[in-house]
Amino acid sequence: MLALSGLSAHYGAVEVLRGLSLEVRAGEAVALLGRNGAGKSTLAQALFNLGPRIGGGVRVMGQDVAGWPTHRIARLGMALVPQGRGLFPSLTVAENLRLATLRSPRGAWTLERVFAVFPRLAERRAASSSALSGGERQLLAIGRALLTQPRLLVLDEPSEGLAPLAAEEIILGHVARLAAEGLTVLLAEQNLPLALRLCPRAVVLAGRGIVFDGASEALRADHSLVREHLGV
Numbered sequence: 001m002l003a004l005s006g007l008s009a010h011y012g013a014v015e016v017l018r019g020l021s022l023e024v025r026a027g028e029a030v031a032l033l034g035r036n037g038a039g040k041s042t043l044a045q046a047l048f049n050l051g052p053r054i055g056g057g058v059r060v061m062g063q064d065v066a067g068w069p070t071h072r073i074a075r076l077g078m079a080l081v082p083q084g085r086g087l088f089p090s091l092t093v094a095e096n097l098r099l100a101t102l103r104s105p106r107g108a109w110t111l112e113r114v115f116a117v118f119p120r121l122a123e124r125r126a127a128s129s130s131a132l133s134g135g136e137r138q139l140l141a142i143g144r145a146l147l148t149q150p151r152l153l154v155l156d157e158p159s160e161g162l163a164p165l166a167a168e169e170i171i172l173g174h175v176a177r178l179a180a181e182g183l184t185v186l187l188a189e190q191n192l193p194l195a196l197r198l199c200p201r202a203v204v205l206a207g208r209g210i211v212f213d214g215a216s217e218a219l220r221a222d223h224s225l226v227r228e229h230l231g232v
Contacts, residue, residue, distance in 0.1 A: 001025055001026045001060075001061065001152050001184050002059070002078075002184075002186070003024075003059040004020055004023075004056065004057065005021050005056055005057035006019050006020070007022075007046065007054065007055070007056040007057070007058065008054065008056050010054075011042075011052055011053070015208060016208065017042060017205075017208050019208075019209055020043070020209055022203060022210065024152070024184060025184075026151070027184055028185070028200075029179040029185040029187065029201070030185070030186050030199055031187050031189060031198065031201070032186060032187060032188040032203050032205065033189065033195060033202055034204055034230070035230065035231055038205040040156070040188040041188060043188070043205070044080065044082075044083075044156040044186075044188050045156075047060075047080075047154060048080055049070050049073060054066075060073060060076050060078055060152075061076045061077055061151070063076060077151035077152060078154065079145035079146070079148045081138075081141045081142050081145050081156065081158060082141070083156040083157045085141040087129045087137060087140060087141060087144075088129065090128065091129060093121055093124050093125045093126070093132070094126065096129050096140055097114060097121075097143055097147060099144070100145070109147050111147070114143040114147060117143075118142075118143055118174070121136070124136060134161050134162050135166035135167075135169070135170060138158055138166075142158075142170075142174065142175070146178075151184060152184040152185075153185050155185065155187050155189075157188060157189060157190060158170060158171060158189065159189060159191045167191060167194060168194060171189075171191075171194045171195075172198060176198050179198065185198075185199070187199055192226070192230055195216075199216055200215065201213075201214070201215060202214065202216045204219065204225070204230065206228075206229040211225070212225060
C-alpha cells in the first residue's frame with residue numbers, strides 16, 4: 001500500500017527526516033509516534049508532497065510518486081485528515097462534505113453513508129463548520145476524507161485539542177470501526193495509550209529516523225524506550 005525508501009524531508013536548510021524506510025501493508029493499522037518535533041506531521045505531509053522538500057523513494061499502491069503533484073497522489077487512493085482539520089469555516093457541514101464529491105460522486109462512500117456512520121454530522125448538516133465542537137470538526141474532517149474513496153487513510157494528530165472522552169470516541173470508536181472494515185490506517189498521534197489500543201503495529205520517530213518498528217505490545221513493554229523517545 002505504501003513503501004518509503006531512504007526518505008528525507010527538509011524545510012529550507014533544516015533537515016527533519018533522513019534515510020527513513022517504511023512499509024505499510026493493505027489492511028494494517030499503524031501508529032506513528034514521537035515527541036513534538038520528531039517529524040510525524042512532516043512525514044504525513046511528505047506522503048502527499050505537501051510542505052517539506054523531500055528526497056528518496058515514495059511508492060503508493062505500487063507506483064513511484066516522487067515529484068507527483070498532490071492531487072495525483074490522492075487519486076491513487078490515499079487521503080489525509082490534516083492536523084488542525086483544514087475545514088472551510090464559512091461553509092456548512094454538508095457543503096464541506098460535498099466539496100469532496102465534486103470530482104467523483106460515486107463510490108462506496110456517499111454523503112448519505114457518511115451521515116449514517118456519523119449521525120451527529122447529519123444532525124448538524126446545516127450548521128457552519130465554525131460552529132461545531134472540536135470533536136464534531138474532527139468527524140467532519142474524517143467524513144470529508146472518506147468521500148474521496150481512500151484505501152489508505154492518514155490521520156495527523158486527530159486527538160489534538162479534544163477532550164479525552166471525545167478523543168477516545170473518535171479514535172477507539174469511529175477510526176477503529178473503519179480499520180476493522182479493512183481500511184488501511186496510518187495514525188500520527190501524541191496520545192500513546194489511544195494509539196497503541198487502536199493499532200497492532202507502532203513506529204517511533206526520533207533523531208530524524210525510525211528507532212522502533214514492531215508490535216504495539218512490544219513497545220508497551222519496553223519502558224526504557226518509551227521513556228527515552230516518547231517521554232511517558
